[in-house]
Amino acid sequence: MTAHDLRAAGDTGRPVATAIAVSKSFGATRALIDVDISVAPGEAHALVGRNGAGKSTLVSLLTGLARPDGGRILFGGEGSPPLSDRAAWQARVACVYQKSTIIPTLSVAENLFLNRQSDGLRRISWKGLRGRAADLLAEYEIDVDPSAAASTLAVDQRQVLEIARALSFGARFIILDEPTAQLDGAKIAGLFDRLRRLQESGVAFLFISHHLSEVYEVCQTVTVYRDARHILTAPVAGLDKDQLIEAMTGEDRSERAQFAVDTYTPPAEAKPALEIRDLALTGAYSAFSVTVGEGEIVGLAGAGGSGVVTLGETVAGLHRPSAGTVTVSGTNVRTGSVPDALHAGLGFVPEDRHAQGVVPMRPIAENITLTAMDRLGRHGFFTGDSLRRAGSALMDRLDVKAEGPDQPVGALSGGNQQKVVMGRALANSPKALVLIRPTAGVDVKSKESLLGTVRQAADEGCGALLVSDELDDLRIAHRVLVMFKGEVVAEFPSGWGDAELVAAVEGLSAGAPAAGHAEHTEHTEHAAEPGTEHEQHTLTNNEGSGHE
């Protein structure tokens, strides 16, 4: 099928991809029940829904990785190829999957051209391959060495690589399953730019994201799934954000919790919950100090490579700082030791749920109480009952949706897994919390419930350091510090405007060192002109919040 045919098909309105009444079950779990979707040529079609709604399952059906239990999948009006014919599927649809398909042991170049390093039985020309990869990387403005091992890349670099690979197939239909979850503002802007251009040339997208503002920014049509069923399909233009959220959650918007954030006024004899003095880690960040009072939430914002994540991890004890002290509620913590921080009363939500958060094959109860097993009984012994009871209590508190405390965490949807990680941080009744991107990959509803939990913990007297680059997260903070290249460059009391915060994060605020700007252009790995890029990015976020 040539591009021309497809364009022609588009003119006649025949959809590039259609799913008709497809169903899919995994054992007793029904992931999709008679759902439909239809993506028109040249359209950017959003698919939204809460965690576990079945979005990724649809993706695996649409890309031929799994066979639907019932229903049909059509491409350009014709039946789908047999599952064994992967090449035929790849010709029809390209995909960025939610989970990484980068193979860490192979080079960047080879990952980009996996299984198409050469034609048929021809010998691979490594030089040629590296050349092709370099071209592709240059085209997508990705600054990595094509011959580096993929395992040496950072998470966001891998994500960009996946996107570049998916787009490079030249398919007329591309699926992106949460492509932005790992990216920062500048890279997201770059991606959207590229999507728009591809769209102009007639490529259709199925775009999945939990950032509803992105849906409004790039998509024309939106489809909502809820509990494995199709709820609605409508043009984005005629749907406001409240309606969309209502469709996703099935609840009236007015019932949803609203966070009115005041400036923090310390209670009368409040001690600081978390005190960080002159913390520094050579090569990552320098002399960072902050005092988080009881009941206070301090946001710490920073773009990729700003060092905020490493800082958060240092406070939690994952790294040993080169200088500085951490004090939790008056207790001096031996730095570089997670157990000591824990013991002093620090709760920690790590950045990466998969690598640092959950033990997938173990039950929820065990995961959620992992930091507090010694509190379940005397001398470290506990009964299965007390474990289950403590687990259930935390699950209730966090509103974890699951069959029960004995279900393995690996079986939960991403949002619920994240709640388990949050529960784990709260399990030992911490006096202070360090939260790193606590709502990554989590749907709106769960995001609210997670942030609500943080608020609740703060209201009960816990101080929190919230490391994030998501404006929605930071909105619950009493004040926000912004870090750029390892230094705090600005501080905002609550009530900040999105634009000024984003500007500070990107190193453009008044407080940012002049040199920061010049370095920054290099750092964001974009060859584009700095000025336009930042403007666009600021715009992006303004636009996004405009819908709230």
Place this chain on the structure above:
Amino acid sequence: AACGRGGSKSDSGGKKIGIDFPRSDSDFWNSYAKYVNADVKSGSMNALPPTNSNNKTDTLVSNVTTLTGQGAKVIVMAPQDTGAIASTLDSLASKKIPVVSVDTRPDKGQVYMVVRADNKAYGTKACQFLGDKLKGTGTIVEFEGDLTSINGRDRSQAFGDCMKQNYPNIKVEAEPTNWVGDTAAAKLQDALNAGTVNGIYMQAGGVFLAPTLSLLKQKNLLVPPTDPKHIFIISNDGIPAEFQAIKAGQIDATVSQPADLYAKYALFYAQAAAQGKTFAPGPTDHNSTIIQLPNGLEDQLPAPLVTSANVDDSSLWGNQVGK
């Protein structure tokens, strides 16, 4: 004074005999098993179906338990690890169950009779044969068996002692092989690369013969004894393949380890034990000597040296099995 086989026709007093074979992956033990099975089938005996311990002490111990559990009153075994069987023997002794040990002499624990050729004699015979053929000078490669087995140790020690005493000018390169043919071939190849080899003593023909001949053939060293390049080879075991090699002039001699006699006298003593007979040290009526051990008696069966002169002797067990 020893008893003849006179009583062997009489029944064994209804007492069951339990037999364990040590392993099933070697020619020698296979032949032994065949002889035993034939004798058992021939009727006169009240034997339980034999078990096999696959060269594992653990399995031997549990097989013995199983056999006694099934009512065995006499046990015939061939413990390959002669040490590890000690407490099993003690516990059998405490149950008054006599034990006949074949081929190996348990280091400790009471045995009724050990049926075994004199392994030290193997080593000595090999030493004398090679020493004479080499006229007291040259280099000999010795493939030692597993040093943790008593047979391997006895053969190595006797060979080494005899060489040192009688042929001080012969250089002996003793190569530990753990009874692995591959290792032996590799060591021989190294030795050949390092200089001339005039003689080879292999402690077990079953494992070492084929690899050795194969290597020598490749090196064009399989030449008749008249050729000065000839390497004199003496083996142990007496399996048919060795006889063939002797007839073909590829090796010069072997010591026949009498599988048939092992089987015959193992069962003979087992029956005798069942009938409550006792024996005393001294010569027997079948060209052997019973000697006293600290923990029992040992009937040292004759192990004849086989050379081209007597290789066709039909009384040798290697000439009786198969073809």
Place this chain on the structure above:
Amino acid sequence: MSEATTMSDAAETVPAERPARFARPSTRWLREFSLLPAMALLILIGFIESPDFLTGDNFLAMLQQSTELSVLVLAEALILISGRMDLSLESTVTLAPVIALWLVLPTSGNRFNGLGFGAAWMAIPICLLVGAAVGTINGFLILKMNLNGFVVTLGMLTMLHGLVIVIDGGQTIFTLPPSFSYLGRTEWAGQPASVWICGILFAVGIVALGWYRHGRGLYAIGGNPGAAKAAGIRVERTVWIVLIIGSMLAAFAGMLYTGRLGSASASAGTGKIFEVFAATVIGGVSMNGGRGSLFGALTGVLTLKLIENVLTFGHVSANDIEFFNGVVILVALIVSRYTSGAAQD
């Protein structure tokens, strides 16, 4: 096997097909009991074969003969659950008693002369200390020098076995201090002491892994070392301790073995490590860490023993016994695969 210092193994990747085993909650527990049908089948076969099979004596004998293997399986199961593996246990079984005897036995008067260092009762603590030392060395090489655990313990397997021969010259040592022989011979309440001890060790292990904080931690470490670390578990230290405990258990198994057989020698444990792995993994302990139970591992040992016993009672001919052994192991695997309803890993 996963190495605890890399966080990558346990993390899940990639699209589609999450394992279906999570669908129904009940099936998870089946994993522990999945061998029971196979065992029942074996017992039935044994019952049909011989009236001597289903007797207390026979079962007791089986238990007693499985004690050392069980202790080793306990050790390996702990190590595998923590996401590691140790092949050198096999050599520790022989090395630890031999060193203990060598140090303790008098300098003259026996075929094997020791150093006469310390009193006879010290044999047991020395033996356990040797085990601890081996575990410490393994831990150092694997955790501190970041060497591959499989090859390290393979190298140690060879080296330690060689060390036994260096010490005892390949001979068997028969002179045992009374403490060793006691373990091998005594009965408590009519049952062999070793069976009691082994039972107690398993009970302690099962309780620790099921209801004790640090025990549960092993599953977290084996399942996702990165997550365990972020949750405040001292991953490296715990793994090191597990390696040490594992080697000490192996030393203890060696003591039982020596006591039961009445002698110590280099050839005693040879090839046992294969059996240890077979029993552990058949018993449902995952080679990837984080999954499995000690009870399951114990059923693995008993299944192997039952297979051996049933084959012996079945009077399978000497030439066929190994073949059938293999066949029955595979059949048991298949049966347990379908009773647990889960893909094995």
Place this chain on the structure above:
Amino acid sequence: MSEATTMSDAAETVPAERPARFARPSTRWLREFSLLPAMALLILIGFIESPDFLTGDNFLAMLQQSTELSVLVLAEALILISGRMDLSLESTVTLAPVIALWLVLPTSGNRFNGLGFGAAWMAIPICLLVGAAVGTINGFLILKMNLNGFVVTLGMLTMLHGLVIVIDGGQTIFTLPPSFSYLGRTEWAGQPASVWICGILFAVGIVALGWYRHGRGLYAIGGNPGAAKAAGIRVERTVWIVLIIGSMLAAFAGMLYTGRLGSASASAGTGKIFEVFAATVIGGVSMNGGRGSLFGALTGVLTLKLIENVLTFGHVSANDIEFFNGVVILVALIVSRYTSGAAQD
């Protein structure tokens, strides 16, 4: 060991050490050559020990003695790179030639009588077919029945070894068809044929894994089976083919072995699988799949052989040799760890 059918096992994303934001030029290639310094050291020691060490004859002998091990290591390396493991190769080495001989040898006239089925030249194809059959069965049990690969191949190891004894009654077979003896004895251009063949097999393997799409696919499958599937690689089929090729290579190794030793018997390959793993993993092939090279695996074999040879030339006493063997393996490991500069896995 990861199972290709579940997508979750393979290593994912986050490495233990936070990666530098701009990837350094990679040191991956060092991994392939990391044993060379250790080998150089061994050669130096050998050179000091004896003038006979550094001779063409001696090195040729070492090569010839390593042929079967190399072929087995080639097979295991392919399987490990694809993220699987196969212990049963050891038994295939003995089984395949024995079945071939059993079918082909005449019904009478030898001590071991065959079935006289087919001409003598058919021994080689039959032998390879037996290998293919074993691989197919392994693949079926692991991929189709979802059994654990380690235990399946462990069960097969026992069963196939048992099968050899069932067939040959435990005897050694001395009568070989000319095709087998030819392989063991002939020289091409002054070098043993087996060395040539082995070299060619490795060359083919290195080229296929380095420069062909399907070969590269093995790395993808071993590194992340889910991603490989998504990229259009037929994961299950490929793994199955690799298992079959591996077993055929083992059968071929058995042929070489039989030819070289002039006989076939059940006890021939016993314990070899440990050596195979040692060589492969020392040579830098990861037990977790997706990493390692055939060249590296070959250096692993040669290192083990060098160690053995150096110890022989060093006239280490019989009692000490195994100990030193273990020590030197560990030292080689440590040396290669520090030359490659990377933690091993």
